[in-house]
Amino acid sequence: MKDNIIELINVTRRFDDNGFIAVNDLNLDIARGEFVTLLGPSGCGKTTTLRMIAGFDLPTSGQILLDGKDITDIPPNLRPINTVFQRYALFPHMNIYDNIAFGLKLKKLPEEEMRRKVSHVLEMVDLEGFEKRRVSTLSGGQQQRIAIARALVNEPEILLLDEPLGALDLKMRKEMQIELKAMHDQLGITFIYVTHDQEEALTMSDKIVVMSEGKIQQTGVPEDIYNEPANAFVADFIGESNIFKGIMTGKLKVRFCGGEFECVDDVDEGTLVDVVVRPEDVILTAPEEGTVSGTVTSVIFKGIHYEITVESGKNEMVIQSTKASKVGDEVGMKLDPDGIHIIIAEDNTTRFEAEIVDGHTLDYNGKTINCDLSKVIPGCSVRDGELTDQSGNKVDTSAMKILISIEPGDIEMSDDVEAGITSGRIINLIYKGDHYSYVVRTGHGHDLVVDDEYLWNMDDQVGLIMPEDKMRFAVKK
Numbered sequence: 479m480k481d482n483i484i485e486l487i488n489v490t491r492r493f494d495d496n497g498f499i500a501v502n503d504l505n506l507d508i509a510r511g512e513f514v515t516l517l518g519p520s521g522c523g524k525t526t527t528l529r530m531i532a533g534f535d536l537p538t539s540g541q542i543l544l545d546g547k548d549i550t551d552i553p554p555n556l557r558p559i560n561t562v563f564q565r566y567a568l569f570p571h572m573n574i575y576d577n578i579a580f581g582l583k584l585k586k587l588p589e590e591e592m593r594r595k596v597s598h599v600l601e602m603v604d605l606e607g608f609e610k611r612r613v614s615t616l617s618g619g620q621q622q623r624i625a626i627a628r629a630l631v632n633e634p635e636i637l638l639l640d641e642p643l644g645a646l647d648l649k650m651r652k653e654m655q656i657e658l659k660a661m662h663d664q665l666g667i668t669f670i671y672v673t674h675d676q677e678e679a680l681t682m683s684d685k686i687v688v689m690s691e692g693k694i695q696q697t698g699v700p701e702d703i704y705n706e707p708a709n710a711f712v713a714d715f716i717g718e719s720n721i722f723k724g725i726m727t728g729k730l731k732v733r734f735c736g737g738e739f740e741c742v743d744d745v746d747e748g749t750l751v752d753v754v755v756r757p758e759d760v761i762l763t764a765p766e767e768g769t770v771s772g773t774v775t776s777v778i779f780k781g782i783h784y785e786i787t788v789e790s791g792k793n794e795m796v797i798q799s800t801k802a803s804k805v806g807d808e809v810g811m812k813l814d815p816d817g818i819h820i821i822i823a824e825d826n827t828t829r830f831e832a833e834i835v836d837g838h839t840l841d842y843n844g845k846t847i848n849c850d851l852s853k854v855i856p857g858c859s860v861r862d863g864e865l866t867d868q869s870g871n872k873v874d875t876s877a878m879k880i881l882i883s884i885e886p887g888d889i890e891m892s893d894d895v896e897a898g899i900t901s902g903r904i905i906n907l908i909y910k911g912d913h914y915s916y917v918v919r920t921g922h923g924h925d926l927v928v929d930d931e932y933l934w935n936m937d938d939q940v941g942l943i944m945p946e947d948k949m950r951f952a953v954k955k
């Protein structure tokens with residue numbers, strides 16, 4: 479059984495000024511000595527989670543435990559936790575020694591003990607002899623190490639790192655990834671690291687926590703996160719992925735992209751699935767030798783491989799290969815069974831509630847929807863616009879609501895936000911081979927899934943047109 483140093487129990491953080499929920503009912507255990515990375519796109523809640531662990535932000539509800547004790551309301555300075563920020567927050571008027579010793583001076587440690595501790599951490603970050611240097615004379619990588627040294631000198635049980643490598647160039651960032659991991663192995667304390675960089679998370683972590691929209695999507699070791707994504711979001715966010723709609727056609731057999739493939743996931747025949755194929759797992763062949771074939775539409779040299787895009791019917795397949803192809807080439811594509819990962823398709827049907835106006839009309843946030851309720855409510859008919867029962871008496875609908883559902887592919891997006899019955903902002907998109915799957919957050923706080931063949935941009939404001947003949951109606955129970 480793991481020794482958990484931090485436990486987050488049903489933690490929610492809501493910002494009351496706009497009602498935005500940054501973290502939504504989050505549960506997470508972090509074992510002592512682990513290197514845990516909170517990974518996700520901007521706005522997913524990872525930094526808010528880190529700030530709550532540090533004590534800089536308080537949960538709206540839920541508990542944070544340290545060694546089994548509730549620290550939810552304990553101020554930051556009383557927690558055995560130190561934080562390293564992306565902006566290192568070093569004091570420019572102080573030399574390196576005074577920057578690192580700042581926290582020790584507040585604790586009123588003896589001068590000799592302070593010198594010993596500062597020398598030790600400077601040696602640890604490979605900057606011994608820099609005590610008298612000014613902050614302004616250091617490179618970005620050196621400043622980052624000093625910020626880490628200032629945190630480590632207080633001998634925290636937990637070190638929090640909020641995108642600390644974000645300001646460094648690519649080469650320095652990769653070097654510091656290796657150094658940070660080595661530092662963690664040497665110290666043996668708990669590191670909780672925040673980043674949006676997937677490669678950084680895969681390189682450094684013992685455990686990755688993938689977040690989106692304030693919720694944990696998947697937790698696991700890097701190999702599992704990459705090879706066994708829990709859903710289409712994780713598959714799309716971690717590394718490169720081809721994602722297609724498919725259906726199980728038999729025992730260990732799946733059909734997608736116009737072909738039938740053998741796979742290793744035993745899912746019931748007839749199940750609708752999302753199929754994840756990593757670009758490096760696609761095998762290019764002669765057209766007649768492939769399970770499916772297509773035309774090369776793009777070839778980009780990426781240094782260690784070529785990125786080749788093949789159009790097969792309505793689908794696009796991205797392939798990584800060490801051998802070049804030419805635009806216009808006809809090619810075949812094969813996959814080994816273990817190169818196919820099956821995810822049972824989520825039910826993305828859009829559902830919302832509407833008020834009854836009369837026997838033919840519903841109201842959804844001020845928008846009118848036409849519906850013959852005599853076909854929805856058993857034993858009713860419409861007479862003079864009113865719902866009546868079999869005896870001709872008016873039906874009381876004051877406590878009744880109608881649940882409306884519509885498939886994502888039946889919703890049309892418009893750049894006219896007044897079009898349709900609601901509007902919202904695109905907060906996520908995933909390409910699924912022959913269409914894009916969008917998540918649109920409406921002004922009413924609902925997240926709606928919309929399928930569209932055209933590419934829209936993140937944060938676009940769109941109107942959502944929902945044809946009434948594509949809607950399904952039911953009385954809400």
